[in-house]
Amino acid sequence: MSNTNKPGIGFWIIGIIALLWNVMGVYNYVIQAYQTEAYTSILNEAQLALMKSMPSWNTVLFAIAVFSGLIGPFILLMRKKLAVSLFLISFVTATINQLYWLFGTDAIEVFSDSMPYLMPIIVIVFCAFLVWYSKGQKAKGVIS
Numbered sequence: 001m002s003n004t005n006k007p008g009i010g011f012w013i014i015g016i017i018a019l020l021w022n023v024m025g026v027y028n029y030v031i032q033a034y035q036t037e038a039y040t041s042i043l044n045e046a047q048l049a050l051m052k053s054m055p056s057w058n059t060v061l062f063a064i065a066v067f068s069g070l071i072g073p074f075i076l077l078m079r080k081k082l083a084v085s086l087f088l089i090s091f092v093t094a095t096i097n098q099l100y101w102l103f104g105t106d107a108i109e110v111f112s113d114s115m116p117y118l119m120p121i122i123v124i125v126f127c128a129f130l131v132w133y134s135k136g137q138k139a140k141g142v143i144s
Contacts, residue, residue: 005141007079018130019073022090025066033059050110058100065094069127076134079143084134091127098123 031039032051040048069090076083098120101107108116137143 007137007142011137011142012077014133015073015077018076019070021126022066022069022073026070029062029066033063046110050106054105058097061093061097061100065090065097065127068093069130072130072134076137076143081138081143083143084131084138087127087130087134091124091131094127095124 030036035052043051068086072083072086072090075086102117102120110116134143
């Protein structure tokens with residue numbers, strides 16, 4: 001089946017922004033998972049202890065979220081409906097990851113000086129937007 005509708009400029013802008021956002025997510029995953037100097041140097045002792053105590057399943061969810069999120073924009077820009085599934089996987093895993101971060105750890109107390117709610121909310125909202133947007137593009141026949 002071929003794509004019947006041409007995407008507008010907004011489609012390309014959103015796809016590229018999604019790609020850049022998810023590249024940042026992969027970068028954050030890599031520096032966190034490998035405890036790089038760039039990562040550990042910005043954390044105080046309590047923050048570093050919290051990060052090192054995170055369960056491995058949470059790290060796996062983080063990886064799934066960012067890598068499915070990274071592949072999603074490429075597939076979207078190729079105008080394939082698989083992007084919807086990839087964005088959905090990213091949304092579900094990122095949401096679980098972020099909710100655990102907020103409510104299953106002491107992150108609120110340990111990171112209290114750096115607005116600990118802000119980034120998790122942004123991540124969840126952006127992931128939800130990408131699911132909604134890709135479903136809309138599929139419904140319009142832009143991706144198939």
